[in-house]
Amino acid sequence: MASRENTKEHLPRDDARKQMRAFFFETQKSTLNKCLAPGGVCTARAIKAHFVQNGRVMELLAENGHVKGVRGIVKKDRSTRIEGPILEFADIGRNEASTFEGFCGRHDAEIFKKLDSSPLDRSNEEQLYLLAYRSISHTIHALMSSGMRSQRGYQERIRVGWDSGNEPEPAGEMALHFLMQGYELWTYREPLSEGLLRSDFQMLHHRVLTLEHNAPSFAASACFNYRLNVRQEADSYMAINVFPISETESLAILSYIPEDSKNADVFLSPILEANGDYQKYLLSKLVLAHCQNFYISPRLFNTWPTNKVNEILSFFNQTLLKDAALDNEHLFLFA
Numbered sequence: 001m002a003s004r005e006n007t008k009e010h011l012p013r014d015d016a017r018k019q020m021r022a023f024f025f026e027t028q029k030s031t032l033n034k035c036l037a038p039g040g041v042c043t044a045r046a047i048k049a050h051f052v053q054n055g056r057v058m059e060l061l062a063e064n065g066h067v068k069g070v071r072g073i074v075k076k077d078r079s080t081r082i083e084g085p086i087l088e089f090a091d092i093g094r095n096e097a098s099t100f101e102g103f104c105g106r107h108d109a110e111i112f113k114k115l116d117s118s119p120l121d122r123s124n125e126e127q128l129y130l131l132a133y134r135s136i137s138h139t140i141h142a143l144m145s146s147g148m149r150s151q152r153g154y155q156e157r158i159r160v161g162w163d164s165g166n167e168p169e170p171a172g173e174m175a176l177h178f179l180m181q182g183y184e185l186w187t188y189r190e191p192l193s194e195g196l197l198r199s200d201f202q203m204l205h206h207r208v209l210t211l212e213h214n215a216p217s218f219a220a221s222a223c224f225n226y227r228l229n230v231r232q233e234a235d236s237y238m239a240i241n242v243f244p245i246s247e248t249e250s251l252a253i254l255s256y257i258p259e260d261s262k263n264a265d266v267f268l269s270p271i272l273e274a275n276g277d278y279q280k281y282l283l284s285k286l287v288l289a290h291c292q293n294f295y296i297s298p299r300l301f302n303t304w305p306t307n308k309v310n311e312i313l314s315f316f317n318q319t320l321l322k323d324a325a326l327d328n329e330h331l332f333l334f335a
């Protein structure tokens, strides 16, 4: 994958670090600009398509046009004093939080018309299908974009002399990992795209939970893979959407293909069997472990003490690469 041309002198340490820092900022916002419509042949430019069901969700969550989300920034680590990318909560514009550049204007309007033109009806098979389909597409887009940024980052590391490009190196492996995951999810989505084209909405099963709360708390959307144990040969996938529908209620919608039903039942049983705050706690952990994109109401966020914020970021960071089974009261995300 890497450029083999590696005859340059290594840059002095500080110069190399400065260049990598500039590179990080320059590429952080770059994303895959391709329409992910079924078939993969649309060449029109992708636009900022809406992925949260409609403006109502953001109306419930945002304050002064912003929500709180996790972002990577470059900062000096307080204990090691080494400068590098770290995660923190930042103000995110409501429009940025509820869109992604995954479809061209025509396909976004055509495919998701039934989802966006009326409030979500939890018994409407087509709306639930579209909601999951959009989460899956969003995750493909996020994985491909991460892969692309990582690959460019790897090339830059080779350029400044940190990596050779001639052997397996972590930065290169990471890029490959994201791209492979994006490709696998695209393959998983293929039959669902065909189902969409022939309006066969039985190709996804859904579990819909209604959660009561004191105030709108957060919205999350993703598609993740999991294995119940080491004996499971291939990954199962699950799409997840959580969002407020009123001041006092949120919906959590978990969607999967019929072939994964048995695994999904086992995977979800602790959440489905729980109720009240414990159910919301387990769901919060599921979101933190598997959703790269989740957005919190600033009104709720501002009530959280610093140690809670730090525990959430730390759990989120650990589970980016592996599952964490840790129990921690601070991971509760509801008001």
Ligand SMILES: [Zn+2]
Pocket: 035, 036, 037, 042, 043, 044, 103, 104, 105, 106, 107
């Ligand atoms: Zn298109």
